[in-house]
Amino acid sequence: MTMTLSPEHNGPALGAVLTDDGCTFALVAPRAERVELALVRDDGTTIRNVDMTNDNGTWRAAVRGVVAGQRYGYRVHGEWNPDAGLRANPAKLLVDPYARAVTAGVDYTGPIFDHTAESYYEPDTRDSAQSVPLSVVVADSPAPEPIARRLPLEQCVVYETHVKGFTIMHPSVPEHLRGRYAGLAYPAVIEHLTELGVNAIELLPIHQFVSEPFIMGRGLSNYWGYNTLAYFAPHGAYCSVGTEGDQVQEFKNMVSALHRAGIEVILDVVYNHTCEGSHEGPTLSFRGIDHKGYYRLTDDLRNDYDVTGCGNSVDTGHEEVLDLIHESLRYWVTQMGVDGFRFDLATTLIRDSAHGVDQNHEFKKRLAADPVFDGIKLIAEPWDMGPYGYQVGRWGRGWSEWNDRYRGYMRDYWRSMVHGVNELASRVAGSPDIFDNDERPPSSTINFIDAHDGFCLRDLVSYDGKHNEANGEDNRDGSDDNRSWNCGAEGETDDPGVNALRHRQVRNMLAGLIMSDGTPMFCAGDEMGRTQQGNNNAYCQDNQINWVHWDLLDQWADVFATAKRFIALRRSSPLLQADDYHYRTEVTDADGKGLGRYEMAWMNGYSGEMGEADWNDGGRRLLGKYVSNATDEAFLIWFYSGDQPVEVTTPPVPWGTSYRIVASTADEGELPTEALGPQADFTLPGRTVVAMRVTVPTTRAQVDELEGITTAPADAAQDGPAEQPQQDATAEQTPERTAGSAQDAPAPQ
Structure with missing residues (x-):
């Protein structure tokens, strides 16, 4: 292949971008003194090194004749001064942080560390090119087929899965597709998901990752994938046909297949740390480009300030790091078709320059202001290992949290x-x-x-x-x-x-x-x-x-x-997919008249609503969750963790005129199959969840007619208002101060 240098590319794109006559390359390395682009053959030997031009800290080169599939890496020259957080070592061939595909594999016996075996602070001058993964030039291709409609999260049932582990033993998936993106897209697999009813899958990390040296030393490997090397590249080992960019198209095909089935794709993403570990770990990309820029360092600048428990913490206080994360997220939405993200150890991403937690961090502001993320699910694992890292409940609107x-x-x-x-x-x-x-x-x-x-x-x-x-x-x-x-x-x-x-x-x-x-x-x-x-x-x-x-x-x-x-x-x-919190707010009919029931209430299983004595009973294991709306729909869900059967009485009018079990965890024959009337008794077996669909009066006139009338047969009750029992005037009722949501119940004991 013949390649010649072309005039400097002045476009804004980073990474490798194909042009009509070749490819442009751009790398942000503001502390570098010189950067070489290494074009590499399939056998790992170098075709040539190309000196890049410095454009205000962004290094650029354009090379004619480069085509998709070309392997490459960077060599960054600069100061080696660990006391200043500077660890430039041009002997180490580095993966492009913006690479859209990466070849597989690290030779852990090779010279992959920037330092010598004798000292973490002395440079190792041996060339790492034969021992490290390489970046791959990828051609643009159409984005996946979009899903017909992204659902709000309350309508989603999320299924956390691993690309490989889910299908590697599936008997209907062809052997060569098992454990691959194509395996997850296989019809028999999608049929299982749709039959089960899940409509969103959350994939464990699929950004290109590598295993840690200490794991490899035990003869094991990093299976989960929380050890990212490249934030734009789908993991090559999950591709059924190759790692020269084929993984990009196979991932897109998988997304399209899931979207056609109405299943959204959420990625578990690990922007809080990288695969390089502490300064003692391998140098594969970020550390060699700009150790001080990408990572949080201790005050002496010699060591990594670790709030992740993984050796390093990515520093989102630097603009180029925020740009990398922001552009990576945009890429996965716009080009790879994903519908949301779960952010591993998300608190690390909102720490300020002093390592403190800032819920008003620029990271969150960027995502909120970018229309690309409208409708995209943002889910935080709301903690990390550092000071004040536990941030559950504090992420604000636009975010969901584990x-x-x-x-x-x-x-x-x-x-x-x-x-x-x-x-x-x-x-x-x-x-x-x-x-x-x-x-x-x-x-x-x-x-x-x-x-x-x-x-x-x-x-x-x-x-x-x-x-x-x-x-x-x-x-x-x-x-x-x-x-x-x-x-x-x-x-x-x-x-x-x-x-x-x-x-x-x-x-x-x-x-x-x-x-x-x-x-x-x-x-x-x-x-x-x-x-x-x-x-x-x-x-x-x-x-x-x-x-x-x-x-x-x-x-x-x-x-x-x-x-x-x-x-x-x-x-x-919709009552079981609440888009707003239910309170003990009275439901009214079309004329605005109260119906004596509430959007949410808690039932005790004998008289109706929970009372003070019920809430204060430390031995209680039974609770009924009642939800209703202004039309004719209501549900009563019984949760019971006691080990012995218990007699349960359905609530009186006006809570409902019939109660029919529509789902339960009981064995066949343990629960009644016919509809029950108000204040009807049944035996709830130990350790059971029961969901009842409740028929309710829909006008004040119906309530007035029903109140005070004796019990009607259950068969009649299921068909609508009939003679029903009078509510026990002596029954213990929830005081008016309580609301339907549990926050208004007595505090937990």
Whole structure:
């Protein structure tokens, strides 16, 4: 191939951009004294080095004859002065931060460190070109097919999954597509998602990543992908055909296929740190370009200021770093078609120049002001490891947040390790005590009981403790605060009673999650009994510990059916997809007359609304969540974590004239199938979630007619107003000070 230099390119684009006669390259490196563009052959040898021109800190070159698929890298010359935060070392070939594709692989035995083995502060002058990944020139191509309509988050059910692990063992996916973008787009896979009812998938990191040297030294690899190398490049190993740019088109094809099925694509993105670790780690890109610019440093400038627990923290206090993140996000929306982002350790992104947390940070301002992100889902993991890093509930309008308070409490509730049901009401009402501020909607809380980090649902009911021996750290890694219960046996067992209880508990957790206000999220495989064999930190297990075992689907068909039924119920009614917080506001008819029922109320299971004594009962495990609107729709959801059956009485008129169970986690035959009238008794079995559709009077005249009349048969009650029982005047009622949202109930004990 013949390539010749062309006149300096003055366009604004960074990275590699193909032109009619070649390609322009641009790199921001304000502290560099010289930058070379290295054009590299497929065997890793250099074709030529091209000196770039400095344009006010942006280095540019244009080269004729370059075509798509050309490999390249940068060599940055400058001062080596670790005492000043400067670590330029031209012996290290660097990946372009704006590269849209990257070849796979790091040779961890090669000279990939900028320093010698003897000292972190002495430069290693050996060439790294044969040991590091390379950037790849990619041609522009059309964006994926857009989804017909992006849904608001309250209408979404989010399914967290891993591109490889989800399909690597799928029997219907062709072998060469398993574990790839094309595998996730395969019809049998999409059919499973649509049958289940999920309409948004959240992909664990797919930005090009590499494994950490210490993991590779154990014979393992970084499976989750939270170790980013290139923020514009889809991970090449998830492509079925190659890493010379093919991964870009295959990713786009996957997005198009999911969009055609009505499934949105959310990316888990890791802008808070990079794969280079601390100054002791490898130099693959950012450190060699501008160590002081990309990373937060300690006051002595010699070491990284780490608030992520991963060795380094990206410094969004610098304009060029903000530009990189902003442009990366824009690229994934406009060119790659994604519908949202979940920001890993998001607090790191809003720290100021003094490392303090600033909720008015320029990062948030940029996204709010950019119309590209209108309708795009922005989800924060609202904490990091640094001072004041825990920021749950503080991200404001336009943002949703992972709610670890929900995760922790609901785990405790289903193992009956709680005091009463006060906090249960708050959590299933959308955590208004945390998020009902600044006019934020309930979808601000991303409710989850499990995620990639920690036990999956099956393991939550199968293990009392973690079993991470396979990670090679003597079971010291991973959280000890699992809030799990093994149901009577540690690990796998043949005991039918234990296994039946485990199935029921998984059904309860999924059903309770889906029936909670807020945005539900659960992990791929939870609906079919996926297990990690007790490993609660399986980040380095690229094997059957993490992969979804599709052959479990038949054995766990009861869980799949329950999840499917409750998801369909949630999606059937706006009342179960709240876009605003419900309060104890009286519902009125078309004439403005009160109907004696409320947008939200809490039921005690014997007299109607919860009273002070009910809220203060530390032994209570039963709670009914009642929601209604001004038309004829109402639902009553019973949450019950007690282990023994309990007699439950439906609420009196005017709360409803009939109550029909439309979904439950109970076994067949445990609950009545006919509609129940007001103040009707039924037995609620231990550890059960029950959803009832409620028929309600819709005019004040109907309420007046019904009040004071004796009970009508249940069969008549289901068809409309009839003779109904008079409300017990002595029944304990919720005081007027309470509202439908749990924040107005007595404080948790």
